[in-house]
Amino acid sequence: MILCSCNQISDRDVKASVKPCGASAERAREVFRGKGCLPKCGRCVKNIQAICDREADAKVEKRLRAQSNVQQFAVAAE
Numbered sequence: 001m002i003l004c005s006c007n008q009i010s011d012r013d014v015k016a017s018v019k020p021c022g023a024s025a026e027r028a029r030e031v032f033r034g035k036g037c038l039p040k041c042g043r044c045v046k047n048i049q050a051i052c053d054r055e056a057d058a059k060v061e062k063r064l065r066a067q068s069n070v071q072q073f074a075v076a077a078e
């Protein structure tokens with residue numbers, strides 16, 4: 001789905017910019033910067049930021065689950 005019609009940025013573009021290891025986008029402005037553009041009318045910024053927040057939260061949850069699994073394994077091994 002196109003989120004920014006001014007710059008043709010889709011929800012997939014936003015999710016892809018949040019997922020890469022290391023240099024991931026945490027803010028809408030970083031998504032625009034990564035795409036080499038700037039927001040024009042600004043109507044899309046809230047939706048882009050919401051996706052960034054949701055994807056970042058999912059990454060944290062996944063990392064916490066992995067750490068929890070490692071700790072449970074360590075306790076079981078003792």
